[in-house]
Amino acid sequence: MHIEILVEDSSGEKLLESLLPKLLGMQGEPHSWRLHSYKGIGRIPKNLGRGADPAKRILLDQLPRLLQGYAKTPGIDAVVVVLDSDRRDRVEFLSELKLVAGRCNPTPNVLFRIAVEEVEAWYLGDREALTGAYPRAKADVLSRYVQDSVCGTWELLADAIHPGGSAAIKRAGWPLPGQKKHEWAERIGPLLEPDRNKSPSFAKFRDGMRRLILDQ
Template sequence: MHIEILVEDSSGEKLLIELLPRILGEHGNPHTWRVHAYKGIGRIPKHLNAGTDPAKRILLDQLPRLLQGYGKTPGIDAVVVMLDTDKRNCAEFLNELKALAANCNPAPHTMFRLAIEEVEAWYLGDRQALETAYPRAKADVLNRYVQDSACDTWELLADAVYPGGFTAIKKAGWPLPGQIKHEWAEKIGPLLDPDRNQSPSFGKLRDGLRRLVAEAV
């Protein structure tokens, strides 16, 4: 089975490249995949044929065009779209995404998976991996985190592991936030255990991917 995977930024791409062999097995034995990073999430277009600039690589803006293109491409068995919910209502957002895919013709077999509220919830879902990567992480900050809660997740993780916390990152400004997210993917990602992770939204990604390839056998 071959899967195309779309993510909203390059730190998410880096994380998935680390995790997918642990979820699906060795690449090419027997399943294959490609991960594509975009430069932001954007918003769902009101019309499937709305004109957008492909060069800008904003994921939701491009999604109708991408799905219809994949639907016409032989050899692509499924498309997985991974997104942060941010402050959106999870159920409503998922319904909007499914409606978009249903209106594409032809449409590939598409699976949407949402990180609640941000992908940093998945790092916080494996505290053992997080504390191995950051032995000086602040336990009092980590202890107050409720898994997959809407609590400014990446800011909380920053307060736990970055000197000076989120306030220091915000003061420094761009590009530090992006650099920090890449660092987390590089340092925590290789230590994550998919079967130990306590994040419900990560569990849905893991189980959904495994179901997808099991159905292809």
């Protein structure tokens, strides 16, 4: 089975590089995949992408065009789209995404998975991995986190593991926020164990990927 996987930024791509072999087996044995990272999430276009500029690598802006193309491409068995919910209502957002896929002809085999609120919730779902990567993580900050809550997830993680917390990252400004998220993916991602993660949205991703290859 070959899967095309779309993520909204390079830190998400780095995370999935570590996770996918744990869920699908080694690349090409027997399943294969290709990761595509974009430069932000964007929004679903009202005209479903007609006239969208392919050079602008904003995921949702390009999604209708991408799904239509994948559905017509031989050798692609499934598409997986991994997104942050941010402040969106997750159920409503998922319905909008499914509507985009349903309007393609032919309809692609697509799995949408949404991290609530941000992918940093998946790191916080595996405290053993997190503290393995950052042994000095502040336990009092971590104890305040309610799993998969909408609370400023990346900021809370930064408060727990970055000197000066999220305030220091925000004061420094771009590109430091993106650099730190990439670092977290590199350091925590390889230590994540899918079956001990307490994030419900991670569990949906994990179980969805496993079903995808079982149902082929």
